[in-house]
Amino acid sequence: MTPDASTTPLEQTAPQAPRRAARAPRPGGDGQWRIDGTKPLNHNEEVKAADGGLNVRERIERVYAPGGFSSIAPDDLNGRFRWWGLYTQRRPGIDGGRTAQLSAQELSDEFFMLRVRIDGGSLTTEQLRVVGALSTEFARDTADITDRQNVQLHWVRIEDVPEIWRRLEAVGLQTTEACGDTPRVVLGSPVAGIARDELIDPTPVITEIVDRFIGDPELANLPRKFKTAVTGHPSQDVVHEINDISLVGVVHPELGAGYDLWVGGGLSTSAHLAQRLGAFVAPDEAAEVWRAVVEIFRDYGYRRLRNRARLKYLVADWGPERFRRVLEEEYLHRALPDGPPPPAPAGRGDHVGVHEQKDGRSYVGLSPTVGRVSGTLLGELADAAEAAGSHRVRLTPHQKVVVLDVEPDRVEAFTARVEELGLTASPSPFRRTTIACTGIEFCKLAIVETKDTATRAIEELERRLAGVEIDTPITLHVNGCPNSCARVQTADIGLKGQLVRDEHGEQVAGFQVHLGGGLASADRAEPGVGRTVRGLKVTATGLPDYVERVVRRYLDTREPRETFAAWAHRSDEEALR
Known part of the structure; x- marks a missing residue:
């Protein structure tokens, strides 16, 4: 089915990815299983065909943990380990200029990043305390809150991984399919089930997806990673426009509350915003529809070239109408009802500050600095939350923390206590809106440092703009390489790490600048990708100077109620330099 005349046209509700011109057939095809068969067309596919990524856990426990790093087979180390949330981290001392010159083996240290999968960002204080203890005991007190609602630990030894799993799983956490060509963590509204203005609680859908399908071998060999987001909050707080599948809460005039279905979003080096299919998904059918979309990706996704293997390329080639037709006719075997688009987002989707829950208690959104925390801090946060009457914490897609169920008479004491830990419910404008990826400190793909660079920029901007009303x-999004883990194309000011020339002609760490991007959950009524200005690059040390200059220029020359994104897109290039 296609949307009827009463439905808002698809092209008016989401920017359309450009339709690709027909390509000449490739010998052997694009590796689409349904069309070309399952013969592997590259080494990554050969590795997965030889042995599924889920199977490596037994070898980790029985062979690699007892035998140490040197005992790990290369295809497990560089491939299948990802199915259990493990990547080797960057060897210290390798500068960004060598990132593209060295092999993965040369770049890799004998320690791991371990990603703890936290679906919906939902943690109990007991779970938070366990993650904190694992960090202090096994990960040199490292912990980063990511913009995928996960926690990443570093400096993890292979010898310690089985014990880490045992402790995580004892409290209901896991690292299963936290990485790899799999359905990764399910983003969910951080205020699911407790917000006064929620349209629908997505918790049952997220729980069903995770319980039924995560770790299912039938869905564990996809062409590339698969990202999911589900929300029922009117702020549209899960960056739904850049996920492979998103279910966004809506109220159907006849069928009641449910979800609007979006597919094919993703950033990296080629940004595509997700497409509405115009289909309404009832809550009790959401997990089934989710599985069907994953199966389409598994069966029709492009496997020959990994740089074209994300679902966004299939959706761009097919278009939303064909994708919906295949979904309904080949996989669901029934039509989905047409549905309304989500209304314009209401409120800020980061949930920072003190807010009343529907039960009269409060939730408190806290801002660390660009997601950088520690195991010690996580344990202290659990203690502070429990002292305020709370046993539930949520992580957000904006590298924030939300503590639920705070008793009203304990809010003031709680916010004062966590302020001492480096978490604030009333951050400065740039502390609130800045995110940063892992960067060169740990990431083998990175070219520049990000966390400390962003932190220094925030501190400088707080000082320089202290008397300016923003x-x-x-x-402000800071990324260490072109892959956009920090979503640079969808920030007002997005910074893509690269080496640049300073005023003396020396090659130094810096950034290409993207301006005027945005998503619904960041107070942007219409999502969009930022523009680049020819030759506009800044050094890492010159970053505060540039941001201050362009922000002041915006404030001085904007039209009434004009957003930064709108101003950036209409301004001439000279004004943006």
Whole structure:
């Protein structure tokens, strides 16, 4: 089915990815299982065909943990380990200029990043305390809150991984399919089930997806990673426009509350915003529809070239109408009802500050600095939350922390206590809106440092703009390479790490600048990708100077109620330099 005349046209509700011109057939095809067969067309596919990524856990426990790093087979180390949330981290001392010159083996240290999968960002204080203890005992007190609602630990030894799993799983956490060509963590509204203005609680859908399908071998060999987001909050707080599948809460005039279905979003080096299919998904059918979309990706996704293997390329080639037709006719074997698009987002999707829950208690959104925390801090946060009457914490897609169920008479004491830990419910504008990826400190793909660079920029901007009223959010995203883990194309000011020339002609760490991007959950009524200005690059040390200059210029020359994104897209290039 296609949307009827009463449905808002698809092209008016989401920017359309450009339709690709027909390509000449490749010998052997694009590796689409349904069309070309399952013969592997590259080494990654050969590795997965030889042995599924889920199977490596037994070898980790029985062979690699007892035998140490040197005992690990290369295809497990560089491939299948990802199915259990493990990547080797960057060897210290390798500068960004050598990132593209060295092999993965040369770049890799004998320690791991371990990603703890936290679906919906939902943690109990007991779970939070366990993650904190694992960090202090096994990960040199490292912990980063990611923009995928996960926690990443570093400096993990292979010898310690089985014990880490045992402790995580004892409290209901896991690292299963936290990485790899799999359905990764399910983003969920951080205020699911407790917000006064929620349209629908997505918790049952997220729980069903995770319980039924995560770790299912039938869905564990996809062309590339598969990202999911589900929300029922009117702020649209899960960056749904850049996920492979998103279910966004809506109220159907006849069928009641349910979800609007979006597919094919993703950033990296080629940004595509997700497409509405115009289909309404009832809550009790959401997990089944989710599985069907994953199966389409498994069966029709492009496997020949990994740089074209994300679902966004299939959706761009097919278009939303064909994708919906295949979904309904080949996989669901029934039509989905047409549905309304989500209304314009209401409120800020980061949930920072003190807010009343529907039960009269409060939830408190806290801002660390660019997601950088520690195991010690996580344990202290669990203690502070429990002292305030809370046993539930949520992580957000904006590298924030939300503590639920705080008793109203304990809010003031709680916010004062966590302020001492480096978490604030009333951050400065740039502390609130800045996110940063892992960067060169640990990531083998990175070219520049990000966390400390972003932190120094925030501190400088807080000082320089202390007396300036910034009455609208201006998001600042800092990424260490072109792959956009920090979503640079969808920030007001997005910074893509690269080496640049300084005023003396020396090659130094810096960034290409993207301006005017945004998503619904960042107070942007219409999502969009930022523009680049020819030759506009900044050094890492010159970053505060540039941001201050462009923000002041925006505030001085904007039209009434004009957003930074709108101003950036209409301004001439000289104004943006």
